[in-house]
Amino acid sequence: MNKQERIAAIKRIVEPYVQEKAALENLNEDTDFLKDLNINSAHLVDIILDVEDEFDIEIEDEAMEKMLTVGAALAIIEEKVK
């Protein structure tokens, strides 16, 4: 899976939780899950659980705390799927 495909997968995962549909259209590496997409912290946990399933990886608490933007999530996914 290349980077664009990974971004598309993240977009698909976050879509049900997003309040700001316009921000979802413009989703990019700088997009902040909480600030730009207005996702609450409980839904961020659901998103991370879905990311684990989608990419067949396990994310620890320390990594989770860094997953605040799409770019940060991509970096962690890239490191884990190696």
Place this chain on the structure above:
Amino acid sequence: MDKQKIISLLPYSEPFLFVDTLEVVTEDEVVGHYTYREDAFFYQGHFKNHPVTPGVILTETMAQIGLVCMGIYLLRDKIANGLTPGMAFSSQAVDYYKAVYPGERVRVHAKKQYFRFGKLKCQVEMYNAQGELVCKGVLAGMVGKGVRVG
């Protein structure tokens, strides 16, 4: 951690404490009881001249026993080290089957679905004294560091 200690650590007091006793507390399930006081404040207006326990109070009771008591137990080591964990209700989907009247005793049984990244999600059921299902649903909350209440 002692069951009475868990109740004493609950961040609620009258008239909004809905836990009398805990029967079972493990990493995976909690069973607790509450008897609705006949003079509880909400019966004055719910309903006019016809007191019935509001659904939101039944849900609150399930959350206090199922989520918050379990959350305190799961965080017992941190609490022993002086941390006061915050709690925030994050979602609920509950179906109701039987009415609960003033003075009735209910039993709440919660089973953990997961506790990850500070989010505790439980399947919770409430039964009346006759053992009939009153309501059931899935409740979730954020517990632990970074969560503030009040």
